[in-house]
Amino acid sequence: MDAAALADLALDIARDAGALALRRRQEGVAIAATKSVIADIVTEADREVEALIRARLAAERPDDGFLGEESGAERGTSDITWVVDPIDGTVNYAYGMPHYAVSIAAVSGEPTPPTWTALAGVVHNPAVGETFYAVRGGGAWRGEERLAVSSVGEAGGLVATGFGYDPKYHEEDLARVAAVMPLLRDLRRAGAASLDLAYVAAGRLDGYFERGLHPWDHAAGALLVTEAGGRVAGAPGGFPGRDMTVAAGPELFARLTDTIGLGMDIPFPGPFV
Numbered sequence: 001m002d003a004a005a006l007a008d009l010a011l012d013i014a015r016d017a018g019a020l021a022l023r024r025r026q027e028g029v030a031i032a033a034t035k036s037v038i039a040d041i042v043t044e045a046d047r048e049v050e051a052l053i054r055a056r057l058a059a060e061r062p063d064d065g066f067l068g069e070e071s072g073a074e075r076g077t078s079d080i081t082w083v084v085d086p087i088d089g090t091v092n093y094a095y096g097m098p099h100y101a102v103s104i105a106a107v108s109g110e111p112t113p114p115t116w117t118a119l120a121g122v123v124h125n126p127a128v129g130e131t132f133y134a135v136r137g138g139g140a141w142r143g144e145e146r147l148a149v150s151s152v153g154e155a156g157g158l159v160a161t162g163f164g165y166d167p168k169y170h171e172e173d174l175a176r177v178a179a180v181m182p183l184l185r186d187l188r189r190a191g192a193a194s195l196d197l198a199y200v201a202a203g204r205l206d207g208y209f210e211r212g213l214h215p216w217d218h219a220a221g222a223l224l225v226t227e228a229g230g231r232v233a234g235a236p237g238g239f240p241g242r243d244m245t246v247a248a249g250p251e252l253f254a255r256l257t258d259t260i261g262l263g264m265d266i267p268f269p270g271p272f273v
Contacts, residue, residue: 061078068083161177161210
């Protein structure tokens with residue numbers, strides 16, 4: 001199956017999964033558990049939506065691997081792994097804010113960002129009925145609209161960020177924001193990494209940076225950005241990861257990474273250029 005066909009499958013499954021998430025949101029959200037800290041929650045819908053995605057993929061492509069936020073990793077016998085965040089922006093979802101997404105990516109190779117090659121990615125917001133998708137070598141799209149990252153003028157960039165749930169990192173996160181602010185027109189903190197990355201690809205945001213992301217948070221969104229002409233990097237090792245993820249158009253990307261302190265650590269050309 002080629003990358004375009006993988007994207008078609010991801011689109012179909014993401015819309016089914018989004019419909020379930022939206023239906024459960026309308027019925028009322030039940031908190032199932034917390035994760036490492038009490039503010040980091042999992043809803044029953046997160047688990048149910050991931051189970052739907054996993055079952056659809058198992059039926060359509062039983063040889064593929066799976067890496068999901070809620071149910072963990074399972075090796076496949078093919079070269080493809082599906083990297084899934086069933087509801088990115090769970091706190092928004094729990095509070096009834098219409099800014100959350102189903103994120104599905106298909107990657108080849110080892111299922112870790114430094115070694116995988118992203119082939120297809122979908123970020124679908126069911127609350128507003130908006131879907132972004134990308135095909136490796138085929139561009140990033142919203143419906144019939146081909147996406148392109150923005151250029152930043154003299155007023156500076158409109159940039160998004162996020163803050164982890166663990167209070168011990170908040171002082172460091174706020175210091176980073178203070179360092180970056182002179183580059184910016186303004187800052188946004190919307191609460192769903194996949195949508196922040198999709199908005200960079202669409203030119204709605206000029207850039208994005210955040211510490212603490214997992215592979216399922218950025219797998220689809222990073223491909224959207226690179227296929228829209230932007231760049232993505234982070235740490236450790238210059239790749240998007242737990243220590244940092246940065247995405248932007250080429251000019252602002254260089255300024256952001258230098259200010260955050262990543263500039264010398266980014267491999268070039270690298271898989272996320």
